[in-house]
Amino acid sequence: MNKKEELKEYYLNNIEEYEKWGNIVKSKIEELLKNDDINEPELQWISKVRVKKLESFIEKALYRENKSYDDPIHEIEDYVGLRVIVLFKKTCSEINKLLKRPGWHITKARDFEEEIKKEPMIFDYQSNHYIIRPIEGIFEGHNFSVDVCCELQVRTLMQHAYAEVTHDLLYKGITSIRLETKRNTIRGMALSETTDFLFQQVESEIKSDIKCQSKIISKLTDFINKHKLTLNTDFIALQKQYNNVSEIISVEDSSKFEDFIDDFENYLVEDSKELAVDHDNSAIVVFYQYLVKTKKRQLEEIWSKDLELLKKIENKINYWNII
Amino acid sequence: MKINHVVLHKIIKGKDKDNKFYLDPINEIIKLDSSSAKLLEVRVGEVLRNVTTLKYDTNGVYMQLKDVFKNDYSSEDYLKHLSNISERLVEVQDLRVGSSILFYVDATLYGKDIFLVIKAEFNQAFELDITKEHPNLRLVENSFLGPEKKLYKLILLNEELIENNEVNIYDSNLSEFKLSGLAKYFFSGFLGCKIPEDSKKQVEPFYNYSNRFIRALDVPLKDKASYQNSLITYLYSDTNRSVGIEEFSDYCFGDAEIADDYVQYMNDVRVVKTSIVKDLDYTRSFIDSGKIKWVFDSNVELSFKSYDRSLINIVEEKEDSTILEIQGKVKSL
Numbered sequence: 001m002n003k004k005e006e007l008k009e010y011y012l013n014n015i016e017e018y019e020k021w022g023n024i025v026k027s028k029i030e031e032l033l034k035n036d037d038i039n040e041p042e043l044q045w046i047s048k049v050r051v052k053k054l055e056s057f058i059e060k061a062l063y064r065e066n067k068s069y070d071d072p073i074h075e076i077e078d079y080v081g082l083r084v085i086v087l088f089k090k091t092c093s094e095i096n097k098l099l100k101r102p103g104w105h106i107t108k109a110r111d112f113e114e115e116i117k118k119e120p121m122i123f124d125y126q127s128n129h130y131i132i133r134p135i136e137g138i139f140e141g142h143n144f145s146v147d148v149c150c151e152l153q154v155r156t157l158m159q160h161a162y163a164e165v166t167h168d169l170l171y172k173g174i175t176s177i178r179l180e181t182k183r184n185t186i187r188g189m190a191l192s193e194t195t196d197f198l199f200q201q202v203e204s205e206i207k208s209d210i211k212c213q214s215k216i217i218s219k220l221t222d223f224i225n226k227h228k229l230t231l232n233t234d235f236i237a238l239q240k241q242y243n244n245v246s247e248i249i250s251v252e253d254s255s256k257f258e259d260f261i262d263d264f265e266n267y268l269v270e271d272s273k274e275l276a277v278d279h280d281n282s283a284i285v286v287f288y289q290y291l292v293k294t295k296k297r298q299l300e301e302i303w304s305k306d307l308e309l310l311k312k313i314e315n316k317i318n319y320w321n322i323i
Numbered sequence: 324m325k326i327n328h329v330v331l332h333k334i335i336k337g338k339d340k341d342n343k344f345y346l347d348p349i350n351e352i353i354k355l356d357s358s359s360a361k362l363l364e365v366r367v368g369e370v371l372r373n374v375t376t377l378k379y380d381t382n383g384v385y386m387q388l389k390d391v392f393k394n395d396y397s398s399e400d401y402l403k404h405l406s407n408i409s410e411r412l413v414e415v416q417d418l419r420v421g422s423s424i425l426f427y428v429d430a431t432l433y434g435k436d437i438f439l440v441i442k443a444e445f446n447q448a449f450e451l452d453i454t455k456e457h458p459n460l461r462l463v464e465n466s467f468l469g470p471e472k473k474l475y476k477l478i479l480l481n482e483e484l485i486e487n488n489e490v491n492i493y494d495s496n497l498s499e500f501k502l503s504g505l506a507k508y509f510f511s512g513f514l515g516c517k518i519p520e521d522s523k524k525q526v527e528p529f530y531n532y533s534n535r536f537i538r539a540l541d542v543p544l545k546d547k548a549s550y551q552n553s554l555i556t557y558l559y560s561d562t563n564r565s566v567g568i569e570e571f572s573d574y575c576f577g578d579a580e581i582a583d584d585y586v587q588y589m590n591d592v593r594v595v596k597t598s599i600v601k602d603l604d605y606t607r608s609f610i611d612s613g614k615i616k617w618v619f620d621s622n623v624e625l626s627f628k629s630y631d632r633s634l635i636n637i638v639e640e641k642e643d644s645t646i647l648e649i650q651g652k653v654k655s656l
Binding site: 248266267270294295296297298300301312315316318319320321322323 | 432
C-alpha cells in the first residue's frame with residue numbers, strides 16, 4: 001500500500017469518530033458560553049463542525065508546498081474543526097480562559113497576541129487555534145481513540161473577514177499572487193486590526209457610559225426615596241432626560257455627583273420640588289442642578305430646551321453661596 | 324427663600340428749592356402674596372452672584388441692623404428701629420439721586436434667618452396702594468422690573484456674617500464703586516462699613532491661582548498668553564467693578580469646558596468666596612510689580628513686567644521654534 005492509500009484508509013476508518021468528537025466539543029463550548037457571563041450580544045457565531053474532505057486531507061499531507069509532514073496522520077490535527085467568531089478581541093481572551101475548564105486536553109497551536117508581540121511590524125492572518133483532545137481517549141463517559149482531536153479557531157469578525165478573503169488564495173498556493181495583491185492584503189489586515197481596536201474602544205466607552213449613567217440615576221433615585229420627595233423617578237424617562245445632556249458628562253461625574261448630593265443635600269431637598277414643577281415633575285432636575293453648578297457654560301451650549309429652567313436653577317444656586 | 328414679612332419705607336425727594344429728602348414710612352408689617360414673594364426672590368437671586376463682603380467700620384446703621392436681626396422686638400419697637408435706620412439714610416442721601424423705596428425683608432433661607440435691605444428706585448407717579456387687589460405684586464414689579472435695573476443696592480445679613488461684623492452687599496453701580504462718590508453715602512455713610520483689608524489682598528491669590536490654572540492648560544502657547552493678557556487686563560481695568568470667579572471666567576475663556584473647569588478649580592482651592600471689591604490702586608501696584616517669565620525648551624528665558632504683556636505678540640508656534648513680535652527696539656545687550 002502506497003502512502004496515499006495508507007492515508008486514505010486511515011481517513012475513511014476514523015473520520016466518523018473525529019466528527020463525533022468535534023460535535024461533542026461543539027456542544028461543550030456552547031454549554032460553556034451559555035452558562036458564562038460571556039454569553040452577551042457581542043458573541044456572534046459558532047460554526048458547524050467542519051470535516052476535512054478526503055482530497056483536502058491528501059493534498060495537505062502530500063502536496064502542500066509550504067509545509068511537509070514526516071507523519072501526516074498524527075501531525076495533521078484539523079481533521080475536524082469549528083470556529084467561534086466574536087466581535088471584540090477581549091472576548092477571545094475570555095474564551096481562552098473558559099476553554100480550560102472542561103476535563104479535556106487542550107493546547108494552543110496559534111496565539112495571535114503572541115505572534116504580534118514577536119513581530120509587531122507585521123500585519124498578517126490572526127486567529128487563536130486550539131487542539132482539543134479527550135484525555136486518554138475518554139471524555140464525560142465517551143470513549144475515543146487516543147489520536148482523535150479537533151481544531152478550534154477563535155477570532156474576531158474582522159480577523160475572520162481577512163481570513164476568509166485571503167486564506168485559500170494566499171496560503172494554499174492555488175495560484176501565484178501579484179505583488180500589488182499582496183500589498184493590498186496587508187493593507188486590508190492593517191485596516192482590520194485598526195477597526196478591531198476602534199470597535200474595542202467603542203465598546204469600552206459605551207459600557208463605561210452606561211455604568212456612569214446607571215450610577216447617577218441610581219444615586220438620584222436613592223436621594224429622592226431617602227427624602228420621600230414626590231418626584232418622578234421612572235427609569236426610562238430619567239434615562240431619556242439624561243441622554244439629552246450626556247454629551248458633556250464624563251465618567252468622573254458619577255462620583256462627583258455623589259459628593260454634590262452629600263454636600264448640598266439640604267438645598268436640593270428644598271429646591272428640587274419647586275424646580276421640577278415645570279419639568280414633568282421629574283427627578284432629573286436634581287442632576288441638572290449638579291450640571292448648572294459644575295458645567296453651566298457647557299450645559300448652555302448643548303441645551304435644546306427653554307433656558308428658563310437653567311435660569312431658575314442658577315438663581316437658586318446663587319442663594320446657596322450666601323448662606 | 325421664605326419671605327416672612329416686609330416693611331416698606333419711601334424716601335421722597337422734596338420739591339422745594341433745596342431738594343431735601345423726607346421719610347414716608349408705611350408703618351405696618353406686610354405679608355407679600357406668593358407671586359410677589361417669588362418675584363422678589365428671583366430678582367434678589369439674580370444679583371447674589373455679585374455680592375461682596377464689607378466689614379463694619381464706624382458709625383452708620385450696621386449695629387442697629389444687627390440688633391434688629393438678632394432681637395425679637397415687638398412690632399411697635401421693630402418698626403420704630405427700622406424708621407430710625409431709614410432716617411439715617413435720609414440724612415446722608417446724596418442729593419444727586421432721586422426718590423427711592425427701601426424694602427426691609429425678613430426671610431428664612433434653607434432653615435436659617437436672613438435679613439435684607441433693598442434700595443430700589445421709586446417712581447412717585449406710581450401710587451403705592453396696598454389695599455387694592457394684588458397690590459404687592461404691582462409694587463414689586465414696579466420696583467424691580469422696569470426697563471432699567473431698579474434694584475440697585477442690597478444689604479444682606481445672616482448669622483455667620485454678623486458674628487464677624489460683616490455684611491454682604493450688592494451695588495448695581497459698582498463700576499464706580501471705590502467706596503467713594505455715589506456709593507460712599509450708602510455703604511460708608513449710611514451703613515458704616517468699609518472694604519476689609521484682607522479683601523484687598525485677595526486679589527493677589529486670585530491672580531496667582533488664575534495664572535496657575537492658565538499655565539497648566541493644555542492649549543497652544545498663543546492661547547495661554549491671550550488668557551494671561553485677559554487676566555491682567557481684567558484686574559487692571561477700572562471698568563470691572565469687582566473681581567469674581569464667574570465673571571472672570573465669562574470674560575476670559577471662550578471655550579465652555581475651560582471656563583467651567585476654571586470655576587471648578589477656583590472653587591476647589593477656595594481662594595475667594597464672594598466677589599472681591601477691587602481696590603484699584605492696590606491691584607495696579609501689585610500687577611505692576613509682578614513679572615512674567617517664559618522658559619523655552621532651549622532654556623532661553625524671557626522675563627518681562629506683567630503690565631508689558633500686551634507688548635509681546637506670539638506670531639507663530641512651530642515644532643522647534645516660536646516667533647515673537649516685541650514692540651520697541653533693543654536698548655542694550
